[in-house]
Amino acid sequence: NAGVTQTPKFQVLKTGQSMTLQCAQDMNHEYMSWYRQDPGMGLRLIHYSVGAGITDQGEVPNGYNVSRSTTEDFPLRLLSAAPSQTSVYFCASRSGTSGTGELFFGEGSRLTVL
Amino acid sequence: DQQVKQNSPSLSVQEGRISILNCDYTNSMFDYFLWYKKYPAEGPTFLISISSIKDKNEDGRFTVFLNKSAKHLSLHIVPSQPGDSAVYFCAATFPGGSEKLVFGKGTKLTVNP
Numbered sequence: 194n195a196g197v198t199q200t201p202k203f204q205v206l207k208t209g210q211s212m213t214l215q216c217a218q219d220m221n222h223e224y225m226s227w228y229r230q231d232p233g234m235g236l237r238l239i240h241y242s243v244g245a246g247i248t249d250q251g252e253v254p255n256g257y258n259v260s261r262s263t264t265e266d267f268p269l270r271l272l273s274a275a276p277s278q279t280s281v282y283f284c285a286s287r288s289g290t291s292g293t294g295e296l297f298f299g300e301g302s303r304l305t306v307l
Numbered sequence: 308d309q310q311v312k313q314n315s316p317s318l319s320v321q322e323g324r325i326s327i328l329n330c331d332y333t334n335s336m337f338d339y340f341l342w343y344k345k346y347p348a349e350g351p352t353f354l355i356s357i358s359s360i361k362d363k364n365e366d367g368r369f370t371v372f373l374n375k376s377a378k379h380l381s382l383h384i385v386p387s388q389p390g391d392s393a394v395y396f397c398a399a400t401f402p403g404g405s406e407k408l409v410f411g412k413g414t415k416l417t418v419n420p
Contacts, residue, residue, distance in 0.1 A: 197350070226408075228410075233316075233412060234412060235313075235396060235410045235411055235412035236351070236410040237410075238407055238408070251407065252407075285350075295341065295353045295356065296351075296353070296408060297353075298350030298351045298352070300348070300349055300350045301348070301349070301350055
């Protein structure tokens with residue numbers, strides 16, 4: 194049972210480079226989201242999706258782009274990486290019928306922008 | 308404006324004793340509160356939740372208490388075990404299974420053998 198899978202686990206970029214963090218879930222969850230975790234800041238919501246073809250912004254969306262073409266996948270794109278985007282990124286999903294908001298998280302992707 | 312606050316960055320307790328992790332919130336519209344546990348290099352995992360219409364929820368060694376009038380909740384771990392050493396995040400959500408889960412900054416719990 195894979196759950197939520199994120200790739201890559203580690204990535205180093207130079208300022209201005211672009212890349213995509215991949216996220217896939219095999220639980221047929223409608224809702225998927227991306228969070229970033231920074232020291233002393235907790236987890237902050239970047240973008241989320243309530244279903245294929247539907248995305249919306251979270252608390253810190255600037256510099257990131259998302260799309261949701263299938264239920265399973267929710268990639269996060271950095272269009273022009275900046276040092277401020279150095280962080281640990283977590284993808285999460287939950288069932289649309291979950292009234293409690295319980296999320297299932299991936300193991301994280303650690304990104305360093307030089 | 309931080310809506311969910313965990314004012315203690317760290318907590319250290321002895322094995323076998325009680326661990327009490329605290330969380331305050333400012334938005335009275337929150338209707339579910341959750342605790343997540345996170346080990347280093349892993350994603351957060353769900354621990355326990357409580358509805359705003361309840362004041363207590365228990366699951367084994369873990370109990371969450373909610374005081375709505377004080378906008379305060381706490382997580383009790385009894386007895387504490389070394390394997391409980393992790394960062395604990397308090398989180399809250401709005402009615403309807405909201406898409407936006409709001410997290411506190413976390414409290415690092417260390418349980419000493």
